[in-house]
Amino acid sequence: MSFLRFFGKQRSAPLARERLQILLAHERSPAGSDLVSLLREEILAVIARHVQVDQDKVCVKMDRDENVSVLEIDVELPLDAVVKAA
Amino acid sequence: MAKVVVVTSGKGGVGKTTSTAAIGAALAQRNERTVVVDFDVGLRNLDLVMGAERRVVYDLVNVIQGDAKLPQALIRDKRLETLFLLPASQTRDKDSLTPEGVERVINDLKKHFDWIICDSPAGIERGATLAMRHADMAIVVANPEVSSVRDSDRIIGLLDSKTLKAELGERMEKHLLLTRYDSMRADRGDMLKVDDVLEILSIPLLGIIPESTDVLRASNIGAPVTLADNRSAPAMAYFDAVRRLTGEPVPIAIPGDRRSLFGKIFGRRAA
Numbered sequence A: 001m002s003f004l005r006f007f008g009k010q011r012s013a014p015l016a017r018e019r020l021q022i023l024l025a026h027e028r029s030p031a032g033s034d035l036v037s038l039l040r041e042e043i044l045a046v047i048a049r050h051v052q053v054d055q056d057k058v059c060v061k062m063d064r065d066e067n068v069s070v071l072e073i074d075v076e077l078p079l080d081a082v083v084k085a086a
Numbered sequence B: 001m002a003k004v005v006v007v008t009s010g011k012g013g014v015g016k017t018t019s020t021a022a023i024g025a026a027l028a029q030r031n032e033r034t035v036v037v038d039f040d041v042g043l044r045n046l047d048l049v050m051g052a053e054r055r056v057v058y059d060l061v062n063v064i065q066g067d068a069k070l071p072q073a074l075i076r077d078k079r080l081e082t083l084f085l086l087p088a089s090q091t092r093d094k095d096s097l098t099p100e101g102v103e104r105v106i107n108d109l110k111k112h113f114d115w116i117i118c119d120s121p122a123g124i125e126r127g128a129t130l131a132m133r134h135a136d137m138a139i140v141v142a143n144p145e146v147s148s149v150r151d152s153d154r155i156i157g158l159l160d161s162k163t164l165k166a167e168l169g170e171r172m173e174k175h176l177l178l179t180r181y182d183s184m185r186a187d188r189g190d191m192l193k194v195d196d197v198l199e200i201l202s203i204p205l206l207g208i209i210p211e212s213t214d215v216l217r218a219s220n221i222g223a224p225v226t227l228a229d230n231r232s233a234p235a236m237a238y239f240d241a242v243r244r245l246t247g248e249p250v251p252i253a254i255p256g257d258r259r260s261l262f263g264k265i266f267g268r269r270a271a
Helices: A002-007 A013-028 A031-050 B016-029 B046-050 B060-064 B099-112 B126-133 B146-159 B183-188 B194-201 B213-221 B233-245 B261-266
Strands: A058-064 A069-075 B003-008 B034-038 B083-086 B115-119 B137-142 B173-181 B205-210
Touching (some): B003 B146, B016 B034, B016 B137, B034 B046, B034 B099, B126 B146, B137 B146, B173 B233
Parallel strands (some): B034 B083, B137 B173
């Protein structure tokens, strides 16, 4: 086992530490998870003003790490979407 | 002045009950009048770990509901006369704990004891929040493992918001007790190190309890770790933790660090 360890497997503790630091930085900010649902609701409201869209077809995701934060918004419009206003 | 201490963790199976029993016994061994209180209604185990499971007649819920007086429910330890146990109910559900009832019992216990050690159930539900509600200080038990550290972080957040002390705008004293620590695995980079956990959780360290067969052995025979074999590595780590709890400045030693050369070369596990 230890033979394999020296040549194969990487140390896992540094990865555990890094994952925890990123996760907890996110979980500790009380706005963190709420922000996403708030954005989701408002974005949905704006789109719904112009296009009929399914509640479940709007996906808002936020990814954060030490260097960059990404806000990903994925809206699936139905093919026969009724455009309410030009 | 009685001190109310909650032993909590969020995650289950990290050593809350073991630590409650070991710390309670260690305090009583110093002649402090100590009671350990089991808040895990429905899943009590502190009685078993203390070796008092056959002596339970009344429990915390009986006292809260007025079916028994506090002295009737308190079980005096057979080995230490300053150590008492207030068991949880095994048959009721968690809702039988009421905030008013718990407050009354804690205030009663304060009149008779120097230390009230509350063994919290796992989770963040009613039982856990009531166990921490009246605490003056908290011992957060964690393993050097990602899910335990994450849950400890969550519990620290609750200690700072959901306790009486927090609501009064006072500072809740929190201490980390790192259990099941294996310094060899940490040295090899296969386990989070003490400093990693401390940096992530940023609360002061109360002690490091080494991974050891003595802990299972103690629970097998129904004795707190500090009574089963007071020279064992985990027992000595608990004694050090208790000295720190009482305010003595005891330097932190990482258990298993002083290994012989033989142990360093051939040993696979620290004691």
